[in-house]
Amino acid sequence: MTANKITPAIEYSWQQYVKGDRSGALTTVFKEYQRAPQNALALLFLSTYCNDHQLEEAACAxxxxxxxNGASLFLWSSNGVPDPIRHASKISVEKLNQFLASKHVDHTKNSTVRIQKSCWAKNQKPKPGYLKENQSPHLFFIPDLPSNGWHDTSGLEWHKYFCEKIDSIRKEIISTWHNNQMLGRPYLKQPPNKEFVEISSNKNWESFDLYLEGKRCDFFKNLEETEKALEQAPLFCIDENPEEVFLSILKSGQKIPPHYGLGNHALTIHCPIIIPDSGCSITVNKEKKHWNQRDLLAFDDSFIHHAENESQDDRVVLIFSVWHPDLKNTEIADLQSIFKKRKLWLKKRNDKLASLG
Structure with a gap:
C-alpha cells in the first residue's frame, strides 16, 4: 500500500484549518498534493478542506x-490514529458518500424500481434486509435478485454450447499458455489484507488476461474456439468488450482466503482447463464444490467464497462474468449506462482536482 505520511505542509494546513482559515488550508495542502500526488493523506485533507460548493472535488480527492491506500477511508475508526487524520478520514468518507449517492439518484431516476433501489455498496450502505447472510459486495448491489451463492446455468443455451466446446477450448488455451509464459502477471499486485500476502505480488496466484478493463489482450491471439464460445455468452460488458476474462492459475499448495467480490449484477463463471484429480475445491456461501472437467461452475461472488489447491499440480481455470440471468434487457441497458457514467467520472477526477489550483 502507498504510505500515509503526515508532512510538515499537511501539519501546517491543519493548523490553518483549526484557526478557521479553510481557504488557506486548502491552498497549502493542494500544493502538497501537487508535490506528492501519491500521498493518500494529502488527498484526505484536501477533501476535508473543500467547501460545500466543492463537493465533487472533495469526492474526487x-x-x-x-x-x-484502501485503509484511508477507514482510518476514522482505527485505534491509535491521531485526531487530525481521524477527522479527515471521516469527513472525506461523508463527502464521497454524499456525492455518489446524489449522482446515483440522478443516474437511476428513469430506471426500473429494482435498479432505482440499487446502490454503490462501498459508499451507500444497503437498506436493512436487502443483503442475505454471508453476502457483502464491495462495489455494487441490486436488491431482489434471486441468489444463494451457487447458480445452475446448465439450462441456458450458451452454457450448453460452452460445455460442448470445452475440449477444444482446453486444448488451444493450454497451447497458448505454454507458449506465452511472459504474459502472466500476479493477479493481485498488493494484498488487500495480511491474509493475502502469500498470493500477492508473485506467481502463486497468476493471471493471463484475455480482456482486462474492457481491452483485448495479446494472450487472446489464436484462441478461436474460446472466442466463439464467449460470443455465445451474455458477457458482463460496459462497452462493447467484456470487462475481464482471464486464465487463473493457482499454484500447488496455495489457498485463496475467504473474500467477497464486486457485486451481484453478474455471475462469475469458471471453465475448467487443468484440474488435478484431487485436492482442489471452491467454497461459496459455505457450500464446497469441485470442478468437473466437462462442466462450468457459476456463482454470485458477492457471497463469501474461497478456493484451495492442496494437490501437487497447478489448478487452471478460465474465468469470465455474465449478466445475472434474472435481469431484464432494459435493466442491463440501465446498468451499462450507470457503469459508463461512473467510469467516465473516475477518468476525469484528476482534471477536476486541478481546478482547485
Whole structure:
C-alpha cells in the first residue's frame, strides 16, 4: 500500500484549518498534493478542506485516496490514529458518500424500481434486509435478485454450447499458455489484507488476461474456439468488450482466503482447463464444490467464497462474468449506462482536482 505520511505542509494546513482559515488550508495542502500526488493523506485533507460548493472535488480527492491506500477511508475508526487524520478520514468518507449517492439518484431516476433501489455498496450502505447472510459486495448491489451463492446455468443455451466446446477450448488455451509464459502477471499486485500476502505480488496466484478493463489482450491471439464460445455468452460488458476474462492459475499448495467480490449484477463463471484429480475445491456461501472437467461452475461472488489447491499440480481455470440471468434487457441497458457514467467520472477526477489550483 502507498504510505500515509503526515508532512510538515499537511501539519501546517491543519493548523490553518483549526484557526478557521479553510481557504488557506486548502491552498497549502493542494500544493502538497501537487508535490506528492501519491500521498493518500494529502488527498484526505484536501477533501476535508473543500467547501460545500466543492463537493465533487472533495469526492474526487477521497476516491483517489481510497485507490492509493484502501485503509484511508477507514482510518476514522482505527485505534491509535491521531485526531487530525481521524477527522479527515471521516469527513472525506461523508463527502464521497454524499456525492455518489446524489449522482446515483440522478443516474437511476428513469430506471426500473429494482435498479432505482440499487446502490454503490462501498459508499451507500444497503437498506436493512436487502443483503442475505454471508453476502457483502464491495462495489455494487441490486436488491431482489434471486441468489444463494451457487447458480445452475446448465439450462441456458450458451452454457450448453460452452460445455460442448470445452475440449477444444482446453486444448488451444493450454497451447497458448505454454507458449506465452511472459504474459502472466500476479493477479493481485498488493494484498488487500495480511491474509493475502502469500498470493500477492508473485506467481502463486497468476493471471493471463484475455480482456482486462474492457481491452483485448495479446494472450487472446489464436484462441478461436474460446472466442466463439464467449460470443455465445451474455458477457458482463460496459462497452462493447467484456470487462475481464482471464486464465487463473493457482499454484500447488496455495489457498485463496475467504473474500467477497464486486457485486451481484453478474455471475462469475469458471471453465475448467487443468484440474488435478484431487485436492482442489471452491467454497461459496459455505457450500464446497469441485470442478468437473466437462462442466462450468457459476456463482454470485458477492457471497463469501474461497478456493484451495492442496494437490501437487497447478489448478487452471478460465474465468469470465455474465449478466445475472434474472435481469431484464432494459435493466442491463440501465446498468451499462450507470457503469459508463461512473467510469467516465473516475477518468476525469484528476482534471477536476486541478481546478482547485
Amino acid at each position: 477521497a476516491s483517489i485516496a481510497d485507490e492509493l
